[in-house]
Structure formats: structure tokens, C-alpha cells
Amino acid sequence: MSRLVIIGSGPAGYTAALYAARADLAPIVYEGLQPGGQLTITTEVENFPGFPEGVVGPDLMDRMKRQVERFGAECRPGFIQKVDFGRRPFVLDDGDQQIEADAVIVATGASAQLLKVPGEDHLMGYGVSACATCDAAFFRNVHVAVVGGGDSAMEEGTYLTKFASKVTIIHRREEFRASKIMLKRAQENPKIEFLLNTVVEEMLGHDDKRRLRALKLRDTVTNEVSEMAIDGCFVAIGHKPNTDVFKGQLDMDEKGYLKLGHGTRTNVEGVFAAGDVADAEYRQAITAAGTGCMAALEAERWLAAR
Numbered sequence: 001m002s003r004l005v006i007i008g009s010g011p012a013g014y015t016a017a018l019y020a021a022r023a024d025l026a027p028i029v030y031e032g033l034q035p036g037g038q039l040t041i042t043t044e045v046e047n048f049p050g051f052p053e054g055v056v057g058p059d060l061m062d063r064m065k066r067q068v069e070r071f072g073a074e075c076r077p078g079f080i081q082k083v084d085f086g087r088r089p090f091v092l093d094d095g096d097q098q099i100e101a102d103a104v105i106v107a108t109g110a111s112a113q114l115l116k117v118p119g120e121d122h123l124m125g126y127g128v129s130a131c132a133t134c135d136a137a138f139f140r141n142v143h144v145a146v147v148g149g150g151d152s153a154m155e156e157g158t159y160l161t162k163f164a165s166k167v168t169i170i171h172r173r174e175e176f177r178a179s180k181i182m183l184k185r186a187q188e189n190p191k192i193e194f195l196l197n198t199v200v201e202e203m204l205g206h207d208d209k210r211r212l213r214a215l216k217l218r219d220t221v222t223n224e225v226s227e228m229a230i231d232g233c234f235v236a237i238g239h240k241p242n243t244d245v246f247k248g249q250l251d252m253d254e255k256g257y258l259k260l261g262h263g264t265r266t267n268v269e270g271v272f273a274a275g276d277v278a279d280a281e282y283r284q285a286i287t288a289a290g291t292g293c294m295a296a297l298e299a300e301r302w303l304a305a306r
Contacts, residue, residue, distance in 0.1 A: 002028045004299055005092060005101040007080050008242070010037025011285045012275025013107035014064040015292030016299075020105075021071035023300045028101075029068070030094065032079045032242075036061030037109050038276075039285055046137065048285055057125075060285075085249045085268045103270045103303055105295045106250070106258065108242040110276040110283070114235055115147065119203035119212075127212025128203060130235050132156040133284065136163045142231035145170055145215060147200055153236040154182040160234065161191040168228075170195045172220055197221050203233060241277050255280060264295040272299050 004020050006013050009031040020027040034040060039057035046054040065075060082093040089100040112130035114120055120128060129135040132146075136159060144164045146157040149171040157167045169186065174196050176183050186192050195217075202216035204227070214229045241256045251259040251267040258266055258278040266273050274295040275288035 001089070001100045002026070003101070003303060004028075004103045004105065005030070005090075005099060006105045006107055007092070008032050008037070008107035008109055008275070008277070009035050009065070009075070010039065010061070010107060010109050010275060010288060011064070012109070012277075012288040012292035012295075013037070013105070014061070014068050015289040016105045016107060016274055016296040017068040017073040017075075017292075018064075018071065019293055019296035020300065021068055021073040023296070024072075025300060025303070027073050028099070029073055029075045030080050031075055031077055032108060035075075035077065036065070037288075038112070044138065045134075045285065047134070080245060083245060083249060085271055088270075090270070102306070103299045104272070105264075105292075105299055106243075106246065106266070106271065106273040106277055107275045107288075107292060107295070108245075108277045109288075110239040110241040110257075110280075112235065113238045113240055115200055115237070117200055117202055119205060120235075123203050123205050123210070123212045126205070126210045127231065128233050128235070130239075131283070132159045132234050132236075135232075135234075136160050139164050139232040141165045143168070143229075144232035144234065145228070145230050146234045146236050147171075148236035148238075149173065149175075150177040150236070150238065151179055151182045152238060154178045154186040156234050156236040157186050157192050158182075158189060161189055164191070164232070167192045168195055168230075169193070170198050170200060170215075170217070172199045173197065200233075201225070239276070239280070239283065241280075243277060253280075263298050264291055265298065270299075270302060 004025045004027045006029045017029045081095045084091040140163045143166045145168045147170045197220045204214040243256045258273045264272040272295040274291040
């Protein structure tokens with residue numbers, strides 16, 4: 001039995017745990033399949049306040065974890081496989097045991113959809129990224145590629161032109177899913193060029209160092225294979241919120257992001273949500289941490305009122 005269970009780690013989950021632990025709620029944190037969240041696959045983080053020289057993503061998350069444990073939060077490996085929010089207390093199943101909770105904070109985040117081509121995992125954070133807002137500043141005055149054909153790809157490509165000397169948007173078709181206004185903005189940008197009817201088959205690194213050097217491409221019309229030298233590649237084919245376990249119990253939009261009422265409250269009283277699991281727009285570590293704080297404060301007040 002626990003007064004508060006936090007499902008997920010990352011900036012949202014750990015910040016929620018920090019505030020809850022300092023409020024003597026003794027929260028239990030299920031860290032999920034990727035303890036620390038998406039920042040654990042990020043090399044350098046320069047836009048998190050308090051680190052003027054920057055900080056390595058895994059180091060930042062390790063510091064957060066040690067901080068919450070210092071105040072009494074219990075961090076558990078693994079993830080919640082089933083939930084029953086129709087009972088009180090709530091019942092959560094981690095595959096080995098069931099745990100009852102008076103309140104729950106969902107901080108399971110969202111996962112960038114990747115191409116799943118050879119070299120992508122190995123070079124993630126070393127020239128390959130899924131977040132231009134996070135990493136664009138590392139690619140000043142160089143040639144970068146953006147893979148995708150939706151609004152995300154157009155937005156990422158346009159943003160990257162503030163830093164890169166040239167941006168090539170690679171799309172597997174001639175038609176775009178992007179809205180007309182976003183597409184027009186990208187097409188009118190002199191730094192952006194388009195490579196259509198093309199897919200990325202492999203991401204190639206340098207032989208002597210872990211760094212992206214080129215993309216192996218295939219023309220979908222002619223099947224011709226070529227290689228394009230590149231300094232950075234941003235995969236922009238969308239994100240998928242990690243909400244499958246909550247389907248049928250928590251309200252979601254058409255993409256699976258949790259719908260929130262006032263503050264961080266879900267449609268189930270006593271269940272709150274923080275971070276990218278309910279944020280399809282900003283997806284930043286600092287905004288996730290902020291909503292983690294909000295969720296913990298709201299959960300504390302809700303528990304106190306009961």
C-alpha cells in the first residue's frame with residue numbers, strides 16, 4: 001500500500017518524486033523501461049537551468065535520482081503493466097506483484113518514433129537526434145538532414161536553418177502530410193532543399209570515432225542507392241506517448257496523449273499526469289520538470305483534502 005505511486009521517471013517523474021518525498025508522502029517511483037527517460041540517450045544538455053557549462057544527459061538524470069532518494073523516495077526498476085483506476089485504492093500490477101495506491105502520477109513520457117535502420121541506435125546523440133530544439137545549437141554552419149514529411153519535419157527543418165548552413169529534408173514520397181502553411185514556409189526558406197522519393201537505409205559513422213558521417217539513401221522510384229555526406233540527421237516522423245496501459249481508463253486525444261483538466265488532473269480523480277505523456281507541443285526537460293512539480297503539489301493537496 002502506498003499513498004502515492006509515480007509511474008515513470010525522467011525530469012517529470014523525478015521532480016514529482018522530489019516534491020512528494022519532501023512532503024513526507026514516501027512516493028514509490030516505477031522507473032520504466034528507460035530509467036531517466038529520453039535524456040539518458042542525450043549527450044550534452046545546455047538548456048537546463050543551473051548548468052552554465054552544460055551537463056551530460058545521463059549525469060543529469062543520475063543526479064535527479066540521487067536527490068529524490070535522499071529525501072526518501074523509493075525508485076524501483078521495471079514498469080507498471082496493468083492498472084485499475086476503477087477501484088479505490090487504485091490497483092497497479094508490475095508483473096510480479098500488485099500495489100495499492102491512494103493517488104497516482106503518470107509520467108511515462110513519449111518516445112520518438114525512429115527509422116529503425118542500421119546505425120541509428122549507435123549514433124543517437126552522436127550526430128543523430130530526434131529533437132531540433134534540444135540539439136540544433138550543436139550543428140552550427142554545417143549540413144544537416146531532416147527525415148520526415150509532416151509538420152514536425154517542416155518545423156524542425158525551419159528551426160535548424162537558424163544554425164545550420166544547409167538543411168536537406170528527406171521524404172519518402174512526393175506528397176506531404178504537412179499543412180500547407182508549414183510546407184510553404186519551408187519551401188520558401190533559401191537554406192532548405194528537398195530530396196523526395198528517398199528513404200534512409202543506413203546511418204554511417206566514422207571508422208575512427210563515434211560520429212555520423214553520411215546517410216545511405218535509396219531512391220524509391222529507381223531503387224538506386226547513393227551515399228550523402230552529412231554532419232547531422234534529425235528524425236522527425238513523430239512521437240508516440242507511452243499510454244497504451246491506460247487505454248480505456250484515462251481520456252486521450254487521437255494521438256494517445258493524455259487529456260488534462262485543471263492543472264495536471266486527468267479525468268479520474270486522484271490520477272495526475274506530468275511531462276511529455278500529456279504534452280505534444282513543447283517536449284522539453286524543463287517543462288516536464290515544471291509539470292512534475294505541479295502534479296506533486298496537486299496530489300499532495302488532493303490527499304490532504306481526503
